[in-house]
Amino acid sequence: MSQSSKKNSDKHRRIIQAALKVFARNGFYNSKVSEIARAAKVADGTIYLYFQNKDDILISLFEEEMAAILQKVRLAMSDYDDPVEKLKQFALNHLRLVEEHKELAEIIQVEIRQSSKFMKEYKVIQFGEYLNLISDIVKEGQGKGVFRQDVKPGIFKRAFFGALDEMSRYWVLSPVKKYSIETAATEISSYFLDGVLLVRN
Amino acid sequence: MSQSSKKNSDKHRRIIQAALKVFARNGFYNSKVSEIARAAKVADGTIYLYFQNKDDILISLFEEEMAAILQKVRLAMSDYDDPVEKLKQFALNHLRLVEEHKELAEIIQVEIRQSSKFMKEYKVIQFGEYLNLISDIVKEGQGKGVFRQDVKPGIFKRAFFGALDEMSRYWVLSPVKKYSIETAATEISSYFLDGVLLVRN
Amino acid sequence: MSQSSKKNSDKHRRIIQAALKVFARNGFYNSKVSEIARAAKVADGTIYLYFQNKDDILISLFEEEMAAILQKVRLAMSDYDDPVEKLKQFALNHLRLVEEHKELAEIIQVEIRQSSKFMKEYKVIQFGEYLNLISDIVKEGQGKGVFRQDVKPGIFKRAFFGALDEMSRYWVLSPVKKYSIETAATEISSYFLDGVLLVRN
Amino acid sequence: MSQSSKKNSDKHRRIIQAALKVFARNGFYNSKVSEIARAAKVADGTIYLYFQNKDDILISLFEEEMAAILQKVRLAMSDYDDPVEKLKQFALNHLRLVEEHKELAEIIQVEIRQSSKFMKEYKVIQFGEYLNLISDIVKEGQGKGVFRQDVKPGIFKRAFFGALDEMSRYWVLSPVKKYSIETAATEISSYFLDGVLLVRN
DNA sequence: GATGAATGAGGGTTCATTCAT
DNA sequence: AATGAATGAACCCTCATTCAT
Known part of the structure; x- marks a missing residue:
């Protein structure tokens, strides 16, 4: 007030x-x-x-920055209707955000995992919401009959995020980038959408 | 003697x-x-x-345990010739090892990432080799004409590992498991092999 | 301000x-x-x-206290013109200061010698200046034709200081004093000024 | 036995x-x-x-080496009858011994002073005997009517030893020698025998 | 609100000494 | 007697947090 x-x-x-x-x-x-x-x-x-204390700085940092990011990603994806396109855009957006917010990304990579384990009072709500952006896309895709019905959104969201995240870690921690953001995003999206088999099982 | x-x-x-x-x-x-x-x-x-010091305990712990793990996974995968089967087995094995070596997995999840950033002298060689088990499978699959030629092994290995790893983190950090190891392994393998699209692009 | x-x-x-x-x-x-x-x-x-650390306490202690002492001795000796008298006064003053600053004297006796050897960065400047008070008297005495020309000030200053210092150590370390400060100062001065021979060589 | x-x-x-x-x-x-x-x-x-313990090594070292030194000096001085010559020889011998037994000299310079203060049980007997070699010369000189009767052997022994000792410290601690042993011994002996005055008081 | 000097609990590491072999 | 791995008490220093100004 x-x-x-x-x-x-x-x-x-x-x-x-x-x-x-x-x-x-x-x-x-x-x-x-x-x-x-x-x-x-x-x-x-x-x-x-x-x-309140040193821990609180980290937690506040994470929550506030994360809220801003969440906002941005939601906005960026509101332009698309097609779940396929949405997933591709999510990948691209995520990697771009990591690039833009390198310091935050580094902290999330290494510190938040610590904290989420050892700072008892702390629950990572924002992060859960971020992951749910992915499962929402899956559910939507399944609803629209574009994605396989047997895909488990709860597993998919983690797998997809994990794939992007490991790629980010590589970038965050290593000094040189071997692949462009666009390449990486396209590649990873294609794995999850089309698979890598020439002929499907 | x-x-x-x-x-x-x-x-x-x-x-x-x-x-x-x-x-x-x-x-x-x-x-x-x-x-x-x-x-x-x-x-x-x-x-x-x-x-030598506290840091050295962590590093030694990681290197020695990791060497044992690497050995195990290599052995487990030597039974299979088919790259598709190999990839599935890798996923299953990885998640089983995480389950078996929960404490080590937790430490790798949260501490080694710290260390690989802040303990300068330390190079994560074992971990690189572990990742290369995956890219080797991809290359073999491409050589045998089973996997798409345009898949970049350097990206795939991180994406695949990341997917499994994020799933592990979920297990390691949360007290209850919603999905069985076998389910998760099968799911994740299927994403990367077949994709999630009903009809391919 | x-x-x-x-x-x-x-x-x-x-x-x-x-x-x-x-x-x-x-x-x-x-x-x-x-x-x-x-x-x-x-x-x-x-x-x-x-x-900065424990060593630094000792060094600072020595330097600051020594600077004060140096000041005092210089002042005390400025009253005299005659080099002979100056030398006598130096001896008296030195022993009196040791008496007055017993704790500092003890520390200099036993600790500073350690330090000057083992605390590499440390240079004992103040102490050198203190010694030079003596050689200055000698040079003045030689200039005025009171002291023998063949006396080497660089040796004399150490010999004279050493004589006083050993006397101090005796006092500092032993609980009882057999001789008064005045007696000791007079004695030592007389050794260096007149020698102990009844008939000179 | x-x-x-x-x-x-x-x-x-x-x-x-x-x-x-x-x-x-x-x-x-x-x-x-x-x-x-x-x-x-x-x-x-x-x-x-x-x-018995670390302290005991230092004490034993000192006592045993000192006993040997004492022996040597006594022997070296037994050749002379004249107290004047004896004093000169003592100075020369002392400085030569310091030169020969540099390590022992360094230890005596810095460590024994510590120890004699802080290792309670320990009494520096040998050292006292060493000092008494000097006072014995003085007494003999007085007995023979060569030295002034008013010289106090208890002060003289410390003054003379201190002068030599300070000179030694300078050598032990500094890398370069400005004066030869012979020069220093002669100089210091002359201060104590003849004094530095051109005309005696 | 803002400061930064002061606090003091805490912990990694060393090393004299012991003792089973 | 000789060994050297093991012990554990001891201590310097750091740094998150407080609080008088």
Whole structure:
């Protein structure tokens, strides 16, 4: 309500952005709160006016950034009706987002997995929603009679995301890219849509 | 001749096994060396007779266990000639190994990714070889005219592994399994072999 | 303008003073940082806001205290013109300072010699200057035709200092004093000025 | 009595000699028992068959080496009757011994001072005897009417030893020698015998 | 709200010493 | 006597968090 609510402060944003850089560079456990403070140009103590503790910075970072991403992907895919096209677009979009938000991607790759296991109170809701974008496409495809009825959306969403994610990891962690984003997206989509067999079973 | 080399000592093994449990339970950074020592029933200092430091425990653990796994998978797949069957067996085997070596799988999921980024000196050789088992199958399939020639083995291996890996993560991290290993393996193999389209593009 | 620079904080001083007591009592290697912290009534971590590490406490202690001593001796000797008198005064002053700054003297006796050998980066500049106070007197005495021209100031300064220093060690280390400071100073000065021979060679 | 008494074992000697090197190089506190064991080509545990603990190695080293030195100096000075000559010879001998037994000298310079303060049970008897060689010369000189009667042997012995010792320290610690042993010995003897004044007070 | 000096619990690692062989 | 693997107490230093200003 008031203009001075915490979320409105640019300090909050600055800290998140600083944490993004610092965590991506050093990893969560090797990053010091004071380092984030320095990068955000605030005092160490100020961090604790906006976040409960170091864990909370990571979680907030993830949730807020993830919400923005989710928004973007939903928007990007609203242009398409065809589930086949939607799946292709999802792949392309996902890899582009990873490219655009490299630091966030790195953090998700290595830190969130840690956190989702060890930061007890924390539930990865946003991430589940992201995965459900995929299973929704599958269900829609099955409803429209385009996808095989025996495909299990709950398995497919993980398999498809996993394929894209492993590709991203490769990019995030290795300095040189051997394949373009478009190539990778097309390839992976084609595996899941057409399979790799010349003659189907 | 003698059995007295350090590696032959059961202490080395006991420490690795203890670390496996402790790291899986708490994560690398939340595990104390003294905790591993207690679990291995050795003194704190004894750890440092067998490992250079805490990092070295993790790396050794990974390399030694991974070498054993690699061996197993290679053996398991040597029974099959047909690349299609090989790919299916790889999927099944991988998921079974994850199930059998839950603790190792957990550690690989969350810790090794950290390490491969932050423990500079460390190169994940074993892991690369594991991935190449997949691309070798693809190349063989292409050579035998069973797989599409335009499939890029370098992308496929990551996509396929990623799909299985994300499925594993789900199992490793969540307490209940919705799908059996066999179901998941069959499903994922079928995506990559046949695609999910009723009618191919 | 402001009094808030680190050096101005009384913490710095308190830690140095505490270290003075603790090192003198236990020796450097047998002193714990936490012991110094307790004596200074600060938290352990506070030490590291003012000093880089344990070594740095010793070095800083020595340099700062030594600078003060150097100042005092220079001042004390500025009252005299006669090199003979200067030398006598130096001896008296030195022994008095040792008496006054017993703890510092003890530390210099036993710890600084260690350090000057093993703390590589460290150069004992202050100490060199202190020694040069003596050689300056000699040179002045030779200039004025009071001291023998063949006396080598570089040897004399060490011999004279060593004589005083060994006397100090005796005092510092032994609980009872057999000779007064004045007696010792007079004696030693007379050895170096007149020699001990009844009839000169 | 028996040939197998500890002192007869060459292990004892080897350990002392190894400790001499190791302590001189690293200082007592920075030397590891295992390092001495390695240098002596014995097992770590063997050390404890010959010495009670690490402190005991240092103390034994000092006492045994010192006893040998004392012997040597006494012998060297027995050739002279004249107290003046004796004093000169003492200075020369002392500096030569330092040169010959550089490692021992280094250890005495920096470690024994520590020890004599912090190793409670330990009394430096040998060292006292060494100092008394000097005061004996003084007393003899006074008896023979060569030295001033008012010289206090208890102060003189420390002053004379201190002068030589400081000179030694300079040599032991600095890489280059500016003065020869003979020059330094002659100089220092002359200070104490004749004084530095052109005209006596 | 903002600061940053101060706190102090915590943990990786070392190394003198022991003791089963 | 000799070994050297094993022990575990000890300690320096870090850094998340607090709180007086």
